[in-house]
Amino acid sequence: MNERTDNRTNRADERLPIDELLPELRQALDERASAVLVAAPGAGKTTRVPLSLMNAPWLNGQRILMLEPRRLAARTAARYMAATLGEQPGESVGYRVRLDTKVGPDTVIEVITEGVLTRMLQNDPSLEGVGLVIFDEFHERHLHADLGLALCLQAQSLFREDLRLLVMSATLEAEPVAELLGGAPLLASEGRAYPVETHYLAKPVTGRIEEAAARAVIEAMNRHDGDALVFLPGAGEIRRVEGLLREALASKRMIPGTGAGPIAIMPLYGALPPDAQDRAVSPAAPGDRKIVLATSIAESSVTVRGVRIVVDGGLSRVPRFSARTGMARLETVKVSAASADQRRGRAGREAPGFCYRLWTEQEHRMLQPQSDPELLGADLAPLALELAVWGIADPGEELAWLTKPPAAAYAQAVELLAELEALDAQGKPTAHGREIAALGMHPRLGHMVLQAKKLGLGRMACELAALLSDRDLLRQTRSIDMRLRLEALRGRAAGEQPDEAAVKRLAAEAKEWMRAAGITGDAPQKPNADSCGLLLALAYPDRIAQRRGDGRFLLRSGRGAAVQELQPLSSSPYLATAELEDSGSDSRILLAAPLALAELEAYFADQxxxxxxxxxxxxxxxxxxxxxxxxxxxxxxxxxxxxxxxxxxxxxxxxxxxxxxxxxxxxxxxxxxxxxxxxxxxxxxxxxxxxxxxxxxxxxxxxxxxxxxxxxxxxxxxxxxxxxxxxxxxxxxxxxxxxEEVPTHIRVPSGSRIPVDYGDPAAPVLAVRLQELFGLQSTPRIAGGKLPVTIHMLSPAQRPVQVTQDLASFWQHAYFDIKKDLKGRYPKHYWPDDPLEAEPTSRAKPRPKTE
Structure with missing residues (x-):
């Protein structure tokens, strides 16, 4: 063991369940290139495994990369391992996350977020200098984790047979992963968990989850000792529960407990500044208590010290991409049974605990066993660009996946990338596309920043990229105008004052994007933000909208959109919409900026x-x-x-x-x-x-x-x-x-030319006065004798008295009855007894013959 491991603090003396499995794990990786480790929460896999492999002979001076799903988890794990060695982060153990890196020349273990691995692979597909990649908390199935594993497997097969891969998880069906890794050995460790008493509701929650959560927290804090960890779906619910709990503290409905100090209420979610996140997971001061209101960020990887109570709202907010609309939205869903167990286990990390679940036992039996992979519901444009740059044309066939990308969503992502000029007609990355990928931001935002740089609007584009990558800076403002957010970021908010910490964080992120894109200059161009709409249109060309009236708009894609409340932008002829809520026939416009027709004609001329x-x-x-x-x-x-x-x-x-x-x-x-x-x-x-x-x-x-x-x-x-x-x-x-065969007229015995009515070609009609047919023995035929005409016998008043196609039969039978009737009604007309011998006439009677 080298000197770095000799300087461990007393944290290393604490025995954890994973310790018994470490020799077997080292042997497995001595013999094989891959392994799968399933260890229950609290087993110690995140911090013990990398340290135990630092001196593996096959590592041979190379680094260990360990992927964590969240920045907080990466920083916390790296700090814990560094402290175990008696060091600071950046020495033997470091971390690399967005906007924060602590890595030195002697760093052996790098804890990184999943997107960082993708960038490292794109820069060096062989991962030279890396001996082991550890995928921690793989059960969360984040898109970048699935992508990173697929790329590492290909890199291992093409470039680096010596590259080790270790997949670790707390709750995972491990057999498919082991099979994906070529039949890798599967190791399992029991966690160290204290008993947790679980409470269910008697009946389902009705109304908002916040009120039920606050009631449960108040009850639990009044009944039990220790700190509480409360799981809520998002920052909005966290703020509302925080307000209810502060009211309960002020009214003495929630009391600290006998001999306890004050109760601190701390939010914990991804958009918080790093120092605020660190305070939330740190132990409370001796004698104090705290309530941590967290999203699923605290579900795994991070141990919140002092927690004895978990209140679980049972909900999580996940991105869902609609291939039908081409838009992503955050959707609140019920957690899986595996996630619920992860959350419950947080109460039993350090001592016996209590878990209050805000659902019934019957509802629990209906939960989905595992969460769906993010790959199935995410916007796949970043993934499609990464794969194109990697050289993959058909991801389903060319890479090994635990879950293949959905074909419809992937095809739509490729279409978007072509519209952003990131892919050519053959689906290969353009030079512009490679520049976008190198920035590490969403392709929409990367395209906007690079195009804006050419227009001298690079700083504004980076500011917009930072604003669009985070939650709304003006959460209470009803206006959808993106220019207000831009002015707030620049310290010129006219109405709602944004959170100062958020402004600092977003400003730092904008500067980081400027550095990455090679944009110089500190003074913002266009202080009045007039070009905001143009830049948004560059990022979201498919969401350029044209006014239809009454706050309703038509998107370039053909779908409808609407501004829900009357406001100045409701009457704009054109909008560039940055954020839409996919709901019903008309999506709700959440963020937008006005756009001029002249800008469309100038900057989208080729489209x-x-x-x-x-x-x-x-x-x-x-x-x-x-x-x-x-x-x-x-x-x-x-x-x-x-x-x-x-x-x-x-x-x-x-x-x-x-x-x-x-x-x-x-x-x-x-x-x-x-x-x-x-x-x-x-x-x-x-x-x-x-x-x-x-x-x-x-x-x-x-x-x-x-x-x-x-x-x-x-x-x-x-x-x-x-x-x-x-x-x-x-x-x-x-x-x-x-x-000849289908004449227009037929000459009848009286000498008259009678027109034939061909209204029904199957039964042509000859309508003629009966007296004009005297002497005609058989029915006239047309079409070469194939078709008899239908004769309508007319009275002197031109009314039909008989219809027939058999004239001979008519003369023999029906004529005499008709004659009696007509003779009585028309006595002055000629009604012979023998019609076949009688003289036909078109008059009342035949003309007298002159001698």
Whole structure:
């Protein structure tokens, strides 16, 4: 053992359950390149395992990287291990998190957050100088942990067979992980936990969780000794519970306890400054008590000293990405049973404890066993860019995953990256995309910062990036105007005064982004923040919005959005929206800034689409031509055109006829008759043209286009001769045959030419006065004798008295009954006894014969 381990403090003398397993773990990693360690909470794996492997022979002077899911956990673990060695962080043990690094030349163990590993791998895929990567608290299944493991496995197989990988977890189905690591040995250690008495509610919580949590805390603090750790879903709930507890302290409804000092109430969540987080996890002063109100940040990795009471709200806030809308939102969900057990165990780390669960035993039985991997519900744009830079085209096939990225969300992420010019048409990273990836921020923000740098707006972009990466700086302000947040960050808040610590933290983060992007200069450009909307539009080009009225907007993507409360930005013609809440048909706009049309035309010129649209207008029944300038679903400009290409006009006119039907054309009775005659011939001989309305509509361009040149309205169409158009579909021979076989008129015995009605081509009608048919023995037939006409026998008053297709039978039978009736009504007319021998007449009686 080297001198670093000889200088350990008495913390090393404390026996922990993991100590018994350390020899077996060292042997496993001596023999294999990978291992899986499952150790219950309190076993000591986070701080004991890295120290026990510092002198492993295979390490050979290389470093150990240990991934922690949160910055607080990384700092705390590194400090604890350094203190164990009697050192300060940055010597043998250091940490590397965003905006805070303590690593020196002699550092052997680096505790890092998961995103840091991704950057290290991109800079050096072989991880030269690293002998072991430890994935701690892997059961939380953060996206960067899954990505880091997938990349490390590929690096191990391609570049570094000697690279060791160790996956550690408190609650995890370890067999799939061991299989993913090539059948790695699986080791398990029992934790050291004191008994925890668990209390459930008698009935489910109704209303807000804050009131139930406050009641439970007051009851527990009044009944039990020790400090309390309260799990709540987010900072908003923490603030409200804090207010209720301070009221309880002031009214003496919650008392410190016999001989106890004051009760301190401390929040603990990711956006707090590091010193505030450290105070929350540190032991209370002797004789004092504290209540830590925490998000899931305190669920694992971090031990909050002195806790004997856990109050668990049973909720967690997780990001959910919608492939349907392309937007992410924070969703409050019930914790899994595994997470609930993790939280419960916090009460039994140092002594017997108590856990108050704000749900019923029946509800507990319905909890999901494990939490879903973040990969399944997150915005995958950062992941897709990292993989593209790594050289992965198909992540599902080229990398080994415990859970593969969802195909729909991944495809949408690739589309966004192409829109941000980070990927080319083949899906490969552009030079711009590699610059974005190197910044380590979300691709949207990275694109904004790099583009803003070219415009001399780099500082403002970095300030916006810091603001957008954190919770809202003006939590009580109802205005959605992002410019107010920017002014508040610059110390010029006009209304709500932001938290000073948050301002300092965000200002430091903005400067760090400036350093990373190579942006110099301390004075902010554009003090009035006029360019805020433009910069937001660069980051969120798919969320550029155009006003539709009444606070409603249309997004470039085609979805709707709305400003819920009337405010100045409600009437802005254009907005760049940075944050939306996906709810219903219209998403709620939470953060935005005004955007000028001139800015869209200038900075998005290469994305504007100019279209000449020639369309049929149903209301005016005419072709209208216009030129539109579009940005996605947004119409920025629209100009009516007096002249358009004749072909476009003709196509639009045909589309209008197809849409509204052939009734737009000037049909005459003669034209419809001709159509019916041709249809009859087609029915008996399919080689004839099909002139049904359906067929004519389907073939409009073929038969109508040659005749509509220069026309653009229904009134213009009125000049068409539909009879001539239909005749043009027939050859000369067909026209002759048509007149012969399907005549327009039939000459009857009286000498009259009677028109045939072809309204029903299957049953043409000859309507004729009965007396004109005297002497006609059989029914006339058409279509080459194939089809008898239907004869409507008319009375002298032109009313039908008989309908038949069998004239011979009519004369033999029905005629005599009809004759009696008609003779009585029309006595002056001619009603012979023998109609076949009688002289036909179109008059009342035949003309007398002259000798």
């Amino acid at each position: 504007l689409l100019t279209e000449t649209e020639v369309k049929w207008n149903r209301q005016t029944e005419s072709v209208r031509a216009k030129r539109t300038v579009r940005l996605g679903a947004l119409i920025l400009k629209e100009t009516q055109l007096a002249d358009a290409g004749p072909e476009l006009v003709a196509d639009a006119l045909l589309s209008g006829i197809a849409e509204q039907g052939l009734e737009l054309l000037p049909w005459t009775k003669q034209a419809r008759q001709l159509q019916a005659r041709i249809a009859l011939m087609h029915a008996h001989n399919p080689s004839w043209p099909d002139v049904s309305d359906e067929a004519l509509l389907a073939a409009l361009p073929e038969w109508l286009s040659p005749y509509i040149g220069g026309m653009r309205s229904r009134s213009d169409l009125g000049r068409l001769n539909m009879t001539a158009l239909l005749e043009s579909l027939l050859s000369w021979q067909e026209r002759q045959q048509l007149d």
